[in-house]
Amino acid sequence: xxxxxxxxxxxxxxxxxxxxxxxxxxxxxxxxxxxxxxxxxxxxxxxxxxxxxxxxxxxxxxxxxxxxxxxxxxxxxxxxxxxxxxxxxxxxxxxxx
Amino acid sequence: xxxxxxxxxxxxxxxxxxxxxxxxxxxxxxxxxxxxxxxxxxxxxxxxxxxxxxxxxxxxxxxxxxxxxxxxxxxxxxxxxxxxxxxxxxxxxxxxxxxxxxxxxxxxxxxxxxxxxxxxxxxxxxxxxxxxxxxxxxxxxxxxxxxxxxxxxxxxxxxxxxxxxxxxxxxxxxxxxxxxxxxxxxxxxxxxxxxxxxxxxxx
Numbered sequence: 001x002x003x004x005x006x007x008x009x010x011x012x013x014x015x016x017x018x019x020x021x022x023x024x025x026x027x028x029x030x031x032x033x034x035x036x037x038x039x040x041x042x043x044x045x046x047x048x049x050x051x052x053x054x055x056x057x058x059x060x061x062x063x064x065x066x067x068x069x070x071x072x073x074x075x076x077x078x079x080x081x082x083x084x085x086x087x088x089x090x091x092x093x094x095x096x097x
Numbered sequence: 098x099x100x101x102x103x104x105x106x107x108x109x110x111x112x113x114x115x116x117x118x119x120x121x122x123x124x125x126x127x128x129x130x131x132x133x134x135x136x137x138x139x140x141x142x143x144x145x146x147x148x149x150x151x152x153x154x155x156x157x158x159x160x161x162x163x164x165x166x167x168x169x170x171x172x173x174x175x176x177x178x179x180x181x182x183x184x185x186x187x188x189x190x191x192x193x194x195x196x197x198x199x200x201x202x203x204x205x206x207x208x209x210x211x212x213x214x215x216x217x218x219x220x221x222x223x224x225x226x227x228x229x230x231x232x233x234x235x236x237x238x239x240x241x242x243x244x245x246x247x248x249x250x251x252x253x254x255x256x257x258x259x260x261x262x263x264x265x266x267x268x269x270x271x272x273x274x275x276x277x278x279x280x281x282x283x284x285x286x287x288x289x290x291x292x293x294x295x296x297x298x299x300x
Contacts, residue, residue, distance in 0.1 A: 005188055007181060014177040021169060021291075028296040029162065038300060046292045050285055057180045057281045060126075062110075063119055068126040075130035079137030086141035 013056025020049045110187050112271040125275045129282050136286050143234040151229035156298025159224055165295040168211050175204035176284035183277040189265055205250050212243050242286050249283055252276055
């Protein structure tokens with residue numbers, strides 16, 4: 001009962017999101033790390049923000065929790081395959097040029 | 098986790114009270130899975146075409162940090178206030194629901210206005226969707242997200258009118274919960290947009 005009616009997870013989630021967003025802006029705009037580091041950190045921060053939304057705001061574990069998680073994980077799997085696969089194929093598609 | 102056990106052990110928020118409600122919410126999660134895939138194809142297109150500027154401007158010259166930082170803050174905060182609105186619904190507080198959902202709508206509108214201004218500015222600078230493959234992909238991706246926000250505002254408004262007329266029933270509660278999921282999802286997509294399109298574009 002407590003979990004369903006408490007604003008605490010929302011406030012904690014909002015604080016986490018704000019911190020992660022500010023970090024992303026800071027790393028990309030005000031540091032002079034190599035680009036590959038920046039991109040890695042940026043992706044890690046984005047994935048953390050995704051988890052904050054799913055768990056703190058969207059309550060993914062409520063209801064049919066396990067099936068919802070499987071469904072979202074499968075969606076992400078297809079998404080990563082499409083994005084990474086497309087970039088990989090087009091990057092090494094030098095024979096046409 | 099705590100939440101799962103408490104839902105399986107008898108207590109359920111009203112939107113989960115009926116089997117129909119539970120199935121529709123699960124169905125909505127499946128829809129969101131399909132939305133992830135939809136956006137992934139647009140992201141893939143963008144990343145493939147990002148350097149094809151056809152002698153035109155690149156993201157570095159076009160994206161304004163102030164604008165997309167503001168957009169990010171507005172949408173992130175609206176996701177938070179939307180969560181509070183759903184929470185108010187669970188506490189059966191009409192005032193809380195209308196108050197927080199109203200704030201959510203205003204923040205969403207603010208986001209949309211900034212985005213429309215940005216698009217208009219780009220078109221004025223001769224950097225519209227027909228300028229280069231990069232800009233076609235950019236407008237398609239960011240525009241699709243913008244259309245989702247527009248639809249979200251219309252849907253949330255519609256559900257608010259229903260709640261105004263009928264109060265919190267198992268059906269309206271379920272709809273409120275689903276609009277909440279949708280709104281949070283819009284912020285999820287934006288997280289990846291501001292990170293990989295805008296921040297990576299200007300860095």
